[in-house]
Amino acid sequence: MNENEIINTIVAILVLSGTFLSLVTTIGLFRLPDIYSRAHAASKSATLGVMLILLGALVYFYQDHGLDARLILGILFVFITSPVAGHLISRSAYYSGVQLWEHSVQDELKPVVEKKKKAAAEAE
Amino acid sequence: MAFQLLLNLILTFVWMFLYSSWDLPTFIIGFLVGMLILIIVRRFFPGPLYVQKLYAVLKLTFIFLKELVMSNMTVIKQVLQPKLSIKPGIFALQTELKADWEITLLSSLITLTPGTLVVDVSDDQRTLYIHAMNIDDIDEAISSIKNSFEKAIMEVSS
Numbered sequence: 001m002n003e004n005e006i007i008n009t010i011v012a013i014l015v016l017s018g019t020f021l022s023l024v025t026t027i028g029l030f031r032l033p034d035i036y037s038r039a040h041a042a043s044k045s046a047t048l049g050v051m052l053i054l055l056g057a058l059v060y061f062y063q064d065h066g067l068d069a070r071l072i073l074g075i076l077f078v079f080i081t082s083p084v085a086g087h088l089i090s091r092s093a094y095y096s097g098v099q100l101w102e103h104s105v106q107d108e109l110k111p112v113v114e115k116k117k118k119a120a121a122e123a124e
Numbered sequence: 125m126a127f128q129l130l131l132n133l134i135l136t137f138v139w140m141f142l143y144s145s146w147d148l149p150t151f152i153i154g155f156l157v158g159m160l161i162l163i164i165v166r167r168f169f170p171g172p173l174y175v176q177k178l179y180a181v182l183k184l185t186f187i188f189l190k191e192l193v194m195s196n197m198t199v200i201k202q203v204l205q206p207k208l209s210i211k212p213g214i215f216a217l218q219t220e221l222k223a224d225w226e227i228t229l230l231s232s233l234i235t236l237t238p239g240t241l242v243v244d245v246s247d248d249q250r251t252l253y254i255h256a257m258n259i260d261d262i263d264e265a266i267s268s269i270k271n272s273f274e275k276a277i278m279e280v281s282s
Contacts, residue, residue: 021196028203036255037212040241041203044195047236083235087242090255094243101212110214112246112253 004063011060018052021045034101035093043086050078128174132158180279187276191236198238202257213259214243217252217270224249226277233273 028041058071095113132155139154140146159175166173202210221227227249231242239257246253 021200024200024203028199031203031208032210033208034212036241036243037210037257040239040255040257041199043235043241044192045199048192048196080232083232086235087231090241090243100214112244 007059007063011056014052014056014059018049018056021049021052025049035098036090036100039086039090043083047078047082051075054078125171125174125177128162128169128171132162132174134158135161177280180276184276184280187273188233188236191233191238195236195238198257202239210257211259212255212257214253214255215259217254217267218250219252219274221274221277222249223281226281227252229277230270230273233277234270237273 022045025041025045028045029038032038032041054071054075058068058075061068061071135158136151136154139157140150143150143154163173163175202208219227219230221230227245231245231252234240234242234252234254241255242252243255244253245251
């Protein structure tokens with residue numbers, strides 16, 4: 001096994017596992033019952049999936065073009081922004097009144113939000 | 125902290141002036157020599173050495189990556205098993221962290237932890253409301269993990 005084959009194998013493993021994670025994200029978006037559980041799948045697996053695919057591209061183009069700094073920046077930006085996006089989507093869903101799944105066990109945020117809404121209504 | 129880094133850079137440039145050569149290897153050697161000098165004179169600085177903080181930042185990055193991989197394992201397991209057995213719920217968590225960036229870092233860490241997602245931060249920034257995929261079996265384990273996250277973040281900020 002020469003150097004080229006080893007690099008190609010690493011690239012294949014990275015890109016294939018990234019694709020597999022993206023597939024799992026999509027299946028999770030269909031199967032999970034409510035928006036909050038879907039945000040779990042979307043914010044975690046999609047992050048690592050995209051990061052692995054970008055990493056595979058980085059390793060692949062390293063042979064002839066050297067290190068591409070834009071790919072590294074892309075990996076970094078995805079890593080920083082996607083958990084924040086998941087948080088913002090689920091927060092705005094909660095405040096616009098999207099219900100949890102009916103089999104949910106507990107909800108400690110509900111009294112806080114209701115109190116806040118009551119205070120806002122009285123202020124008007 | 126920033127002062128120590130600046131001092132190290134100044135020492136590096138003094139080293140480069142002494143050699144009067146302006147390439148990367150000289151810079152790196154000068155930086156390492158400056159770091160050694162800073163370690164020798166560390167008792168004259170009021171705070172801890174910046175090298176220690178660098179180590180804490182590296183440790184935090186490593187925790188981040190490990191948790192990302194672990195949480196993906198959990199998501200794959202939950203999504204691909206034939207029968208859905210999740211028990212979601214929202215619970216509150218008290219945090220001792222004060223600064224804004226620390227709380228931001230903690231909530232993105234929690235979001236990347238297996239089975240948890242931050243839904244809201246209370247107005248006084250003392251409580252995080254977290255949506256958990258499986259409330260009964262993870263609840264205890266999660267609070268212990270969070271203690272380790274909080275401790276790692278505190279090590280960086282102290």
